[in-house]
Amino acid sequence: MLEIKHTLCPSCSVGCGINVILENNAVVGTFPYKRHPVNAGKNCANGRNSIGNFVNKINEASISQANVDLDKAFAEVSKEINANDKVTVFLSGNNSLADAEAIKSFSEEKNLDLVFYADDLRNFEDVASYDDVEDASCVLVIGDVLYENPLIGRRIVHAKQNGAKIFSNIKAEKSVTANISDETTSGSVQEFLDTYKDNLDDSSVVVFNTVDCEDDLDKIEELGFKILPVYSKTNTKGILSIADSNSKEEIIEALNDTKVLLIFNDDVVDDFDFDFKSISKVISFSAFKNNTTEISDIVIPIKSWLEYEGSVVNAMGETQTFVPVMESDVLSVEEVIEKIKG
Amino acid sequence: MSYVLAKSKDEEIHKAGECGGAVTSIFKYLLDEGLVDGVLALRPCDDVYDGVPTLITNSEDLIGTAGSYHCAPTMVGDLIQKYLIDKKIAVSVKPCDIRSIDELIKRHKINPDNLYTIGLNCGGTVSPVSGRKMIDLFYEANPDDVISEEIDKGQFIIELADGSEEAVKIHDLEEKGYGRRNNCQRCDVKIPRKANLACGNWGAEDGWTFIEINDEKGQELIDGAKKAGILETKSPSDAAVEGRSKVENIMIKMAKKNQDATYPSVNGIDDWSRCISCYACRDICPICWCYENCELNKSYFDEKDIPPSPIAFQGVRLSHMSFSCCDCGQCDDVCPMDIPVSLIFDKLQKKYCNRTGYVAGVSTDSKPPLYSPDKVEL
Amino acid sequence: MSDDLKIVGLLCNWCCYGGADTAGTARMQYPPNVRIIRVMCSGRINPSMIFKAFDEGADGVFVGGCHIGDCHYDAGNYKWSRRSKIVEDILEEFGIEKERFRHEWISASEGEKFQTTMEEFHKTLTKLGPLELK
Numbered sequence: 001m002l003e004i005k006h007t008l009c010p011s012c013s014v015g016c017g018i019n020v021i022l023e024n025n026a027v028v029g030t031f032p033y034k035r036h037p038v039n040a041g042k043n044c045a046n047g048r049n050s051i052g053n054f055v056n057k058i059n060e061a062s063i064s065q066a067n068v069d070l071d072k073a074f075a076e077v078s079k080e081i082n083a084n085d086k087v088t089v090f091l092s093g094n095n096s097l098a099d100a101e102a103i104k105s106f107s108e109e110k111n112l113d114l115v116f117y118a119d120d121l122r123n124f125e126d127v128a129s130y131d132d133v134e135d136a137s138c139v140l141v142i143g144d145v146l147y148e149n150p151l152i153g154r155r156i157v158h159a160k161q162n163g164a165k166i167f168s169n170i171k172a173e174k175s176v177t178a179n180i181s182d183e184t185t186s187g188s189v190q191e192f193l194d195t196y197k198d199n200l201d202d203s204s205v206v207v208f209n210t211v212d213c214e215d216d217l218d219k220i221e222e223l224g225f226k227i228l229p230v231y232s233k234t235n236t237k238g239i240l241s242i243a244d245s246n247s248k249e250e251i252i253e254a255l256n257d258t259k260v261l262l263i264f265n266d267d268v269v270d271d272f273d274f275d276f277k278s279i280s281k282v283i284s285f286s287a288f289k290n291n292t293t294e295i296s297d298i299v300i301p302i303k304s305w306l307e308y309e310g311s312v313v314n315a316m317g318e319t320q321t322f323v324p325v326m327e328s329d330v331l332s333v334e335e336v337i338e339k340i341k342g
Numbered sequence: 343m344s345y346v347l348a349k350s351k352d353e354e355i356h357k358a359g360e361c362g363g364a365v366t367s368i369f370k371y372l373l374d375e376g377l378v379d380g381v382l383a384l385r386p387c388d389d390v391y392d393g394v395p396t397l398i399t400n401s402e403d404l405i406g407t408a409g410s411y412h413c414a415p416t417m418v419g420d421l422i423q424k425y426l427i428d429k430k431i432a433v434s435v436k437p438c439d440i441r442s443i444d445e446l447i448k449r450h451k452i453n454p455d456n457l458y459t460i461g462l463n464c465g466g467t468v469s470p471v472s473g474r475k476m477i478d479l480f481y482e483a484n485p486d487d488v489i490s491e492e493i494d495k496g497q498f499i500i501e502l503a504d505g506s507e508e509a510v511k512i513h514d515l516e517e518k519g520y521g522r523r524n525n526c527q528r529c530d531v532k533i534p535r536k537a538n539l540a541c542g543n544w545g546a547e548d549g550w551t552f553i554e555i556n557d558e559k560g561q562e563l564i565d566g567a568k569k570a571g572i573l574e575t576k577s578p579s580d581a582a583v584e585g586r587s588k589v590e591n592i593m594i595k596m597a598k599k600n601q602d603a604t605y606p607s608v609n610g611i612d613d614w615s616r617c618i619s620c621y622a623c624r625d626i627c628p629i630c631w632c633y634e635n636c637e638l639n640k641s642y643f644d645e646k647d648i649p650p651s652p653i654a655f656q657g658v659r660l661s662h663m664s665f666s667c668c669d670c671g672q673c674d675d676v677c678p679m680d681i682p683v684s685l686i687f688d689k690l691q692k693k694y695c696n697r698t699g700y701v702a703g704v705s706t707d708s709k710p711p712l713y714s715p716d717k718v719e720l
Numbered sequence: 721m722s723d724d725l726k727i728v729g730l731l732c733n734w735c736c737y738g739g740a741d742t743a744g745t746a747r748m749q750y751p752p753n754v755r756i757i758r759v760m761c762s763g764r765i766n767p768s769m770i771f772k773a774f775d776e777g778a779d780g781v782f783v784g785g786c787h788i789g790d791c792h793y794d795a796g797n798y799k800w801s802r803r804s805k806i807v808e809d810i811l812e813e814f815g816i817e818k819e820r821f822r823h824e825w826i827s828a829s830e831g832e833k834f835q836t837t838m839e840e841f842h843k844t845l846t847k848l849g850p851l852e853l854k
Binding site: 607608609637642643651652653654657658660661664665686689690693694697711712715716717718719720 | 798801803805812
């Protein structure tokens with residue numbers, strides 16, 4: 001029977017609402033969630049396509065790409081963790097708050113190395129709300145936010161329509177963000193900030209989803225105006241208050257002498273300039289097949305974003321909760337951790 | 343075509359309904375008699391601003407769908423086409439819903455024999471998020487305390503939990519950029535005459551629903567529901583009929599005034615420069631049904647540029663379906679970049695209408711004239 | 721001709737293409753700016769083709785079909801003639817002058833009509849200058 005249910009978009013940290021259309025416990029489409037205060041029913045292509053993953057759903061555990069009994073896989077994972085002294089756990093912005101807590105305490109208990117990548121951005125205590133962006137008199141944009149995070153981009157468009165000045169720093173030659181900007185530079189972030197900082201006042205906001213280097217983050221913070229960092233994963237902001245983030249270099253260094261790697265709910269192989277196959281055991285906990293599960297030695301299925309309950313913190317620091325909209329007997333990350341502990 | 347006043351004989355439905363509960367009663371009759379597999383109607387989810395299309399298969403659940411929701415700019419045409427094509431269903435439809443259904447029937451995408459359509463007169467809908475902001479700004483009330491809203495006599499009226507009402511002139515709200523959605527402001531089809539029945543409170547006495555019976559199937563519905571003992575009817579007075587058509591005419595006049603004022607040329611708006619090629623406008627369009635076979639996805643047309651060239655993107659879409667645009671405004675609603683897409687589609691449908699007399703989803707032609715095999719030139 | 725105006729000519733196989741052929745065999749001079757694309761019927765031409773031509777740099781698009789009543793496929797040219805109205809309406813919206821888009825019924829024997837039509841069209845486009853799409 002046809003059902004339309006509310007949920008949250010899993011594709012970035014903006015926190016858009018999205019309705020999914022379900023038929024006999026299978027997701028068949030999306031439907032605009034117009035009541036949602038973040039996006040008023042508007043979703044970008046990534047959001048609407050996020051249900052496309054369900055054709056790649058993983059329902060069974062596998063070892064060396066051959067399906068095995070779930071308990072056998074758990075035993076194998078426990079064995080690997082206990083037998084090796086260098087085990088790294090990859091925490092992801094896709095994990096809910098409760099999942100991240102569980103992963104963290106598990107790592108501490110077993111004395112494992114925890115790494116967490118936050119787009120080379122970091123946590124900022126005070127961030128601007130999306131409404132702040134709309135009401136700003138001037139917006140500095142770093143990165144092609146209109147294209148990459150359209151539902152924040154929309155707030156920048158509103159700001160422009162309200163008379164705000166928009167200045168952007170984008171490395172690409174052509175971009176939609178540049179098209180709505182009063183001025184665009186492609187030089188370094190430092191130069192960009194120096195050039196335009198005099199335009200800022202108390203209502204201005206600096207929106208960014210990328211920077212050149214860590215110093216840029218200090219510089220943005222030192223400006224003393226409202227800022228809004230936008231992350232690429234749903235709950236990166238939330239997890240930043242649970243775990244410290246690592247830079248790409250730090251993570252690659254940690255991976256270099258890793259014997260066993262545990263990846264929770266993420267597809268990381270293409271994000272790092274590193275040969276993951278050189279690790280002796282890669283263990284992936286994932287709801288969907290992806291490039292990471294493809295090279296993993298052990299794959300354990302976990303609940304998908306439509307099947308579990310949890311909460312995440314969106315880019316503007318608001319905690320959002322979601323409930324399961326599909327029935328499933330696959331285990332959640334928390335349950336899986338209980339199993340491999342025991 | 344004939345008129346009738348109706349109200350529910352079920353006390354609970356009569357109380358929950360907007361004006362007499364006739365629509366809910368007819369749904370109950372259809373479900374209880376097994377004439378349909380399900381009823382597709384709006385049910386408020388988060389609050390009164392959140393009407394979500396819901397397929398009801400048990401008549402006891404119908405009560406949750408009673409009442410009208412103006413902050414629910416939904417579209418059911420493509421839902422029926424994509425997911426309910428093989429089911430017998432009854433559905434409540436706004437004028438733009440039935441217009442899209444009509445266009446899909448003309449394209450053999452919906453089987454009219456499987457469908458009972460109960461039309462709802464519509465003065466326009468309000469977007470939920472901007473509607474709440476509007477109540478916050480222009481009314482004394484807290485948006486959370488509103489239990490229902492109503493458009494009457496040129497006013498947007500809200501009713502609060504304590505029974506009190508507050509009203510603001512729609513004109514004043516719309517002048518400030520709030521009120522009804524832009525496409526509703528210029529929509530001149532207020533009574534869904536292609537549905538089996540067109541129901542509403544215009545011209546009706548308190549506690550009764552004024553129903554225009556549009557076809558035989560509609561008459562059968564009224565007769566059946568009466569026979570089943572769930573609906574009672576009486577003839578409306580001449581004054582009621584006149585009152586109703588007066589409301590309709592005022593609404594249409596208001597729309598025409600907005601039509602004169604709001605059509606820039608496609609080239610005249612610079613919003614296209616922020617188009618991110620997400621295809622949300624195409625994917626939500628109830629008339630577009632080619633999906634993966636869409637011309638825009640063909641290798642010879644796939645635009646790699648972002649923003650895409652307007653003529654290669656919207657131009658192609660315009661030529662494919664603008665003559666059938668029912669101005670439902672869904673494309674505006676879902677555009678992440680707030681580009682007023684529907685404006686150009688509606689404009690082109692009006693141009694087409696000037697050439698051919700064809701009004702999308704309203705005219706009785708068996709096909710839009712473009713598709714006709716007849717040997718005629720325009 | 722020293723100009724580089726680009727004209728895309730979509731010609732029906734049965735009539736107008738024959739007309740162009742007739743003009744050629746009789747050595748009638750017509751502007752070399754026209755790039756001819758042969759299609760089986762004017763009724764086969766969809767608006768997207770016209771838009772794509774303009775989008776990719778054509779300054780004018782010409783469509784040639786059989787005279788009404790002569791369609792090899794009975795009613796293709798009626799279909800095209802109705803479709804052309806929509807094309808006109810849409811082009812206007814994108815700031816493309818309606819003179820840049822022309823269609824004409826030309827039979828296989830009307831070489832001269834093809835020649836004069838091309839000359840006229842070229843003259844019109846010369847006056848309008850190259851197309852600059854926004």
